[in-house]
Amino acid sequence: AQKVTQAQTEISVVEKEDVTLDCVYETRDTTYYLFWYKQPPSGELVFLIRRNSFDEQNEISGRYSWNFQKSTSSFNFTITASQVVDSAVYFCALSEDSNTGKLIFGQGTTLQVKP
């Protein structure tokens, strides 16, 4: 069965610190997709990244970077030089190729960036 675990419930950092949000997943499929979404205090869910299981290259987008490691079934998200506007709940999600359409979400990590 598919499952996504975000063990960190809450993280608090001071502005300009780097922070890594962990995501561990379980799946029996060889083809699957991983996602990160951001939910700011306003409540909407904002798409950040999508990764397929055949692409283990790390990705960087500005201050955001993602580290995908199939060997440890992890898809971690790092924010470099955090800012107050990064304060939000971050969700990792999994979709299996055999179960197209179904996004399984982790419980989310609440990130608080203090000035």
Add this chain to the structure above:
Amino acid sequence: DAGVIQSPRHEVTEMGQEVTLRCKPISGHNSLFWYRQTMMRGLELLIYFNNNVPIDDSGMPEDRFSAKMPNASFSTLKIQPSEPRDSAVYFCASSDAGIVQETQYFGPGTRLLVL
């Protein structure tokens, strides 16, 4: 381009009343998803449609919940009769899904409170 549109944004109703939530997906997207977010259960998929046809409704909690998609640009989620435990944020999402699992883009959500 317009994103996913949901209405109403907020709904307060009394137990036993009928509630109808509405969603307009992104133009051109062929898949539509309804999710519910609660503190206890996190984000969970209720039902999804592909080309207006319900594909998986295994997440619909009970017969009080029903969803329709009469055309490619409109879907409704109805709860009748509503109960206090239905209080949650309901998200609609859409994607341009085909053979491959594509990214789901979320609407702003409807915050439902059943008194």
